[in-house]
Every structure is written in structure tokens, then in C-alpha cells.
Amino acid sequence: MAEFVKVANIAEVPPGTAKLVFVDNVPLALYNVAGQIYATDDTCTHEEASLAEGELTEHVIKCPRHGAEFDVRTGQQLCMPAVAPVATYAVKVEGAVILVSLGSRG
């Protein structure tokens, strides 16, 4: 399993928001869902749009380009035009630091 790497401080991802980070040049989106942090690929599985720029409502992220929706907890696509889930990653929060492992895939 790939090691956990620091990607952000908890203060950078307020509840109800998403943030773009990079791990090994791979863009990931972090989400704060009522204090719980989740991580997925930032790229929508429909087209190359940034999920971190989308609208987060509870645990659902809406892609800003064509409106595809994903459950950030599982990566499952919830509506068209997405037909494939987005990859999710293991997240650890140690103190104020958020760490993500690219080796854990959903």
C-alpha cells in the first residue's frame, strides 16, 4: 500500500467545502462532510472537469461542467452523465493534518 502523505491542513477544508490537492502529480479532491474528510480523484469520470470546483451538498459532489453527481464517501456515481464511479482514497487526520494514501482505491 502506498504511504500516507500530507496534503493539507484541516483548516483549509472547512465543512461543506471541497479542495484540490496533488499527490505525485495526481489531482485529488478533498471534501469535508460534517467534519469527516473524504478524498476522491478530482477528475469527473464523464469528462476532464474538476470535482473540487463543484458544489458539495452533504456527501454529494456535483460536477460543475455537466452536473454529474457522486457520493464522496464511496465514489459511486449517482446520476448521468457519469456512468462510472470516481476513485476514492484512504484518508487519515492526525491533529490538524490531512493525509491521503494513493494506494487505497475505491
Add this chain to the structure above:
Amino acid sequence: MQTLTAFQQPGFSAATAEELAQLKGEPTWLAERRREAWRVYEALPMPDRRDEEWRRVDFRALNLGVHRAYSQNGQPVQPLLDLSNDGLRKGGTLLQHNALPVASSLDKELADKGVILCSLQDAVTRYPELVRAHLGEALRPQEGKFAALTSALWSGGAFVYVPKDVEVTLPLHSYSYTDEPGLASFWRTVLVADRGSKVVYGDEWLSPSLDGQGFSSGLAEVFVGEGAQVTYVTVQGWGRQTFHFATHRALVGREGRFNSLTVGLGAGLSKTHVETLLNGPGSHAELLGLCYGEGRQFFAQHTLQDHISPHTTSELLFKTALEGRSRSVFYGLIRVREGAQQTNSFQTSRNLLLSERAKADAIPVLEIEANDVRCSHAAAVGPVDEDQLFYLMSRGLPEADARRLVVVGFFAELIDKVPHEELREKLARAVEAKMQSAGARA
């Protein structure tokens, strides 16, 4: 004496371009071109992902501030020597390490006929008129942000010249190996085939996997004179950390013939433009492209078959196979200008998905302004044919071997079109090696 330090620091600036010109002892005209290119670079915005050309190309992770433009560390290192030992019999070879020329050779018979193969850097000194007449004539800094950056900061690259009516029987080849962490590769190739000449030339790039980011930005300009025949082959094998941006553009004169083979195997993100301008009546181009992706690799291939004069023909075949979570985008434009009557132009993009999470987009485009032409395009994306797999496995082959044979068969049509037997064999070996690598990573 002024101390030159900008080139040693990460990041790029006008001072970097100035220092490069001084370090290389370049003539005034070239230094001024670098300055102008830097001005153009600063004036141009970074590409916008809302533009069609960039909407599927996610280069946000690229940090231009961490790369250096120039190295003074060039040696004939073993990986470079191994790279050049590829089984091809060659008429001339150029080796570059960290964008510095470290070795070159050219058959005496070719040199006596006036054939030139050397680094572009050396050509500026030894053949200034030839270089000045052609450098930047096909690709100008104004073409885009990365074209301007390369025009300002180029260091590596090759210059090839074949005089009138000279036929170069064996291929000429340049090999570039970059292993200095943080060193960007800004390269330029200028290939001039004078009237009636004939040459096969290849550029190949390799780097190991390194921590951090790699960055390659290059421009290749090919001038095919009247009645000349040029085959231009490129093999991109950068380490996975590399962002690779390249434009290859050929200007083909009357009755000229241009064949190109563009092979993409490496880099984490690769965006390559392969363009042919059929300037002269009766000119012809055949463009072949092969990509094989694995892991999270991304390949964007933008092609242009630009029919400017009447009675021109072109054919394009690009094939891509994708494993893991790799992605590709093919955007192929056939443009037929007003007056380019009796044009025949064909384009085919075929994409094989070897895993559920691989994805390919194929976008063929026609822009036709003449009314007596034949143009067609075809694009296909699909998984491995289960019937083919079943047939092979029913003959006793394990599934992995059966899938491997399917991939070999997929690329065979393209490899068979390469107009040089040893190049075909080299290409087949490269595909096999990539399959082994993909299997090892799975």
C-alpha cells in the same frame, strides 16, 4: 565578468534566455530571437481549460517554477549508449545527455555529399545560414505558450540537412537521455530535405523515473523540398513524472512525400501535435501514430492534415491501447483549403481499451472549403473482443497470453505500414517491452 546564475536556479525568466545565449556564445540574431520569444511567452496567457484544445488536458499539477532550463552535466552515460544500441543500422547518430551533445557520427560517404547531422546548438556555429533560413520558419513563438517558451529557452535538439538529390540509404537517428532531477528538456529539431533528396530520421527521448516533476517542451520543423521523400520517426519514452508537450510540423513541397511515425509510450501527461501542411501540388503525407498507456498515463494527440494546394493526398492511422486507468484523446483535423481541388484525405483513429477504467476519446473533424475532394474519417473505441479471446484461449493459451496476442494483432496493421523493416522490428520490440512493463505494474 558577469556571473551567470539564472540558468542554475529553478524557474524561468528573461534572464534565463539571456544567459543561455551568452553561455552558448550565440550570434546576435539568435539571441534577439530568444528575447522576442520570451516577450511573446510573457504576453500569452496560460492555456485555458475552457478552450476545446485543452479541455481534456489536465496539466494543473505542472509547476513551471521548479524546473531548470539548462545543464552543464553531459556525459556518454550507459543508459544513453544502451538506448542507441537498438538494432538499427544507421548512417549517422547523435547522442545527447541532459540536452548536451556528447557523441555523434556520420558515414563519411554522406558527409562528403554534404549531409549534415549534428546538434542544433553546433549547427548554429557551423552552418549559420542554413539554420537562420529555417529555424522558426515552420513554428513560430506566437503559436502558443509552450511554443514560445521553447523558442526562448531551447537547448537540446538536432539539425539535419540533406542536399539536393542525395539519397540517405540508412536512417539517421538522434537519442536523448535526461537524468538530472529538475532539468527541463527544451528541444528543437530542424530537418531540411532539399529538392529530390531522401532521408529517414528519428528522434528518441528517454528518462528514468525520478522524484518530483519532469518537463519536456519541444518543436520539430521538417521541410520537405520539391520531390523529396522524408520519413520522420519519434519515440517518446520519458519517465512517468514528465509532462511532455511537443509540436511536429512538416511543410511539404511540390510532389514531396512525407511519412511520419509518432510513438508515445512514456510520460505522465503527453500532448503532441502532429501536423502536415501540403503546400505543393501533388504532395503526399502518411501519418502513423501509436500510443500505449498504463497506470494513470494521459495521451493527447492532435493531428492536422492541411491540404493547401490541389492534387494532394494524405492518410492517417493512429492506434492507441490503454491499460489500467490510462486515458487518451485523439483530435484529428482534415482541412481542405479553397482551391485545393482533387484532394484525397483519409483519417482513422482506433482505440483499444484493455481495462474497465481506461478511457479514450476520438474526435475527428473535417473543414472543407473545396468542392471536388474525397475525404473520410473513421473513429472507434472499444474493449477487447471477447470472441477473439475465447478463440485464443480455446486453443490452450492462458488468458494473459491471449490478451497479449490481441494487442500485438491490434498494432500489427500499423506496424506493417512503417516503410522500413528494421524500424518495424524496433517498434514491435518497444510495444512488447511496454506490455511487459504494464503487466509488471498490474
